[in-house]
Amino acid sequence: MLDLESIQAVLAEPLVAQALCLTAEVALATLAIHLVAGLALGYALAQRGWFGRGWVDALVTLPLVFPPVATGFVLLLLLGRRGLVGSWLGEHWAIEVVFSFWGVLIASVLAGLPLVVKPIQSALEAVSGRLAEAARVLGKGELEIFLRVLLPNIRGALVAGLVLGLGRSLGEVGITLMLGGNVGGRTTTVSLEIYNAVSGGEFERAAALSLVLGLVSLGLFAVLKRLGAV
Known part of the structure; x- marks a missing residue:
């Protein structure tokens, strides 16, 4: 039976503590990227007639x-390491995406991005x-129009998109498994810890982690939502 003592025991595990820290870092970084990219892509897609708009819309919606x-x-x-983009990043910038924090972050951003962009675009x-x-x-200039006229009028849609995108990102498993690799202590998020617990038959552990993630x-x-209501 799930109780406070068992939840505390699960949270005291080193791998769980690392997963919680990684999830928090990824969530905050994802939120910041979603805010900037969501506004930029939403604004661009709301403007009709420019070349390549359909392709950009399709790529955003694809996830x-x-x-x-x-x-x-x-994406893998x-x-x-041998991919078209990955090999270039490794050769010129010494960045390895797969099995790293960057892989987990990319998975999180891409999973939730469509849910941020579409409400803003609409x-x-x-x-x-x-x-x-x-x-x-x-x-008024275009930048002033966007910041002082359009942005206040889409605040509700922006907050709704960020909420939906963050929720989708926190629950992401499939893309993260491929890019992050589910390496314990390095790229395992709380969602992946729940997946691992269920796979290993540790249902009480999975329930405790699900409760924490839900809260x-x-x-x-x-x-x-409070920010959106201000």
């Missing part, structure tokens, strides 16, 4: 419709035309 393990495999071929398409045109008539997720969501 929603493509199986996570298959997505991870494609690209970012692996909100901008709904408000950008009339509000932006009115601001231009008043002599952390609810706390982060509450903070984001």
Whole structure:
């Protein structure tokens, strides 16, 4: 039976503590990247008529419709030590993506990015035309229009996207398995620890970790929603 004592025992395990720290670091980095990339891509996709828009839209949406393990495999071929991008990163920047923090971060960002971009894109398409045109008539520049006119009007969509994206990223397993490799103490997130516990028949351990991850997720969501309501 799951109780406070058993939860404390699970959290005291070194591998679990490392997984919690890694998950927290990845979640915060993912949130920052989602904020910047989500706004940039959402704004770009809300503008119609530019060359390559359809391809960018398809690439952003792909993680929603493509199986996570298959997505991870494609990324492994690209970012692996012998991959087209991975070999270049290793040769010129001494960066190894696979089986590293960077692999886990990339998996987290890509898993949740579509859920951030799409609400922002839809909100901008709904408000950008009339509000932006009115601001231009008043002599405002494009950056000022975005920061002072459009951004306040899409705050709800932005927060909703960040909440959805973070939730998807925290639960990511398939892409992370491929890029991070599930190396205990290095690239194992809390979600992967739950996966490992279930695979090993340690259901009480899995339940304790699921409860902790759920509470952390609810706390982060509450903070984001509070920010969106201010």
